[in-house]
Amino acid sequence: MISHEDTPRVVSASREISAPAEHIFELIADPAQQPRWDGNDNLAEAPGGQRIRAVGDMFTMTLTRTGAVRENHVVEFDEGRLVAWRPAEPGTKPPGHLWRWTLEPVDSSRTRVTHTYDWTELTDEKRFARARATTADKLQASLDRLATLAERDG
Known part of the structure; x- marks a missing residue:
């Protein structure tokens, strides 16, 4: 049995998607x-009109x-290749978790996409249970849904 202290604080998943990196990146950014x-x-x-363009940008999202x-x-x-953000409650400093997307073109029509959740700097213990529940399987589910969209629309 894994204790809470042994729970990995960085989880990731990768897959190849049959779509160009630029198209996939638009769905993420x-x-x-x-x-x-x-x-x-x-x-x-x-809300629309929040396309990410640089470090320092901020976008808002409503949770389900x-x-x-x-x-x-x-x-x-890095346009078309990398984007990462730290979520926070409005007007507060991010509590220390990070979502990262890395895209590596395999060729002009295929891309290796890696999705990472990193909570190594998270200090708010009230958030630990949710962080622990964000497993590689959940990240893989996002990649699979992203692939379905990118391959259908691309």
Whole structure:
């Protein structure tokens, strides 16, 4: 049996998607698209017009379970290849977890996509149970839904 202290604080999943990196990246970098492929069933909606373009950008998202709004602070960005953000309650400092997407073109029509959830810097113990529940299977579900959309629309 794994104790809570042994729970990995960085989980990830990868898969190859039969679509160009640029097309997949648009589905990730436009927050309004994210509820379409969210494997955690955590994202209800995001207002349009929030396309991520740089480190320092911030986008908002409404959560499904509580209807709460999250401000997501972009901390890593490389157009078409990498985006990562730290969520926070409105007007507060992010509590220390990070969502990252890395895209590596295999060729012009296939891309290896890696989705990572990192909570190594999370200190708010009230959030630990939810963080522990974010497993590689949930990340894989997001990748699979993303692949379905990208391959159908691409």
